[in-house]
Each structure stands twice: as C-alpha cells, then as structure tokens.
Amino acid sequence: MNNVMYPSQDHQRPNTAMYPERTYGINLRYEMEKLLDEYGHWVLLRHYDTTTFSEYYDEITGEGVGGPMYEWTDHVVRSRKVVQTTGGTLSAMEMTTPVGLLTVPYSVYYVKWDDMNAIIAPQLDEIYEFAWSKARAPIADECTALAKVKYNILEAIDMLGDGGRREFYTCICKADMVGF
Numbered sequence: 001m002n003n004v005m006y007p008s009q010d011h012q013r014p015n016t017a018m019y020p021e022r023t024y025g026i027n028l029r030y031e032m033e034k035l036l037d038e039y040g041h042w043v044l045l046r047h048y049d050t051t052t053f054s055e056y057y058d059e060i061t062g063e064g065v066g067g068p069m070y071e072w073t074d075h076v077v078r079s080r081k082v083v084q085t086t087g088g089t090l091s092a093m094e095m096t097t098p099v100g101l102l103t104v105p106y107s108v109y110y111v112k113w114d115d116m117n118a119i120i121a122p123q124l125d126e127i128y129e130f131a132w133s134k135a136r137a138p139i140a141d142e143c144t145a146l147a148k149v150k151y152n153i154l155e156a157i158d159m160l161g162d163g164g165r166r167e168f169y170t171c172i173c174k175a176d177m178v179g180f
Helices: 028-039 140-146
Strands: 041-053 070-085 105-112 126-130 147-160 166-175
Touching (some): 028 070, 028 105, 028 166, 041 140, 070 140, 105 147
Antiparallel strands (some): 041 126, 070 105
16 A cells, blocks of 8 residues: 555655754654753652651551651652643543533643653652752752642653653643642
C-alpha cells in the first residue's frame, strides 16, 4: 500500500526539520527543558516511599499522627502550571455540577523529567507551590518554609518520546486546603 500513512521508498519527503538530517525526531526532553527554563517556575515535589513508615506512623490507628505516615523525599523541580476547570463533569472523578455552582478547578503541571523524580506516584505524591524570585534554584528546606498551597497528584502521565524514553510528566492535581 503506497500512501502517506504507509510511506515507502516512492513517497519519501525531504527533511525540512530544524534538526540535523540524522535525527529521527524532536528531542522533546531538550525542548521541554528550554520551555520550562523560560516560562516555568520552581515547585517542590514530595515523593512518598510506601515501603517505609515515618516517625509519625501510629501502629494503633494505622495512620500518620502529626505528619505523613510514610517516609518522603523532597525534590525541587521546574514546572509549568495550567489551571483547568471541569465544565461541570469530569468522568469518574467528579459528579455533575448543578447549574449555578462553580466548577472545581484542577491544575495540570508539566514537570521536568530527571533521575530524581523518575517515578511519580499518583494519589500519593504532592506538589507544593511557593513564591521564589531569587536567581538561584531553591533548596528543599527553603521551599517547605515558604509553601503556600499543596496539590495532591490525582494522575501522573509520563510523556514518552522516541523509543519510549520518558521526556516529561503531565500531572493532574487538585488543591488540598484541608491537609495543609
């Protein structure tokens, strides 16, 4: 079959991309890094280790008292936040919003991939927002002291590029005002 969907030798197109001819596609991780460096901001990504209980774990209640029940690691990463609204329904997550009520806002974070945050666990990990105007990258202790809003990650989608390599994460989050 010789058509555009199934190219063959007869239908090859010249390389008009901005990358060298030997490239098989866009280096999406590099492009995302450039985008986040220019338009992104710093957030604190808290990753919980569900195999190890923290000092706040209470064996009697089976939950954390005065803190999270699991050990955690904080990572400061670049991200870009986009606020979404459900428009009334969000299948399997929210019920239909009655007429006249505000819809529930959700935030989508595009998080830079690196070896430190290689696996984001949805419905357990959290993103903390804080104000930061200094030229240098913050450290985790500075972020926790400045954190104003906590977002629970509802879904973390690893965006794959050529050959299945993780390029960046798309995290769908909802603000958690109760647990902060």
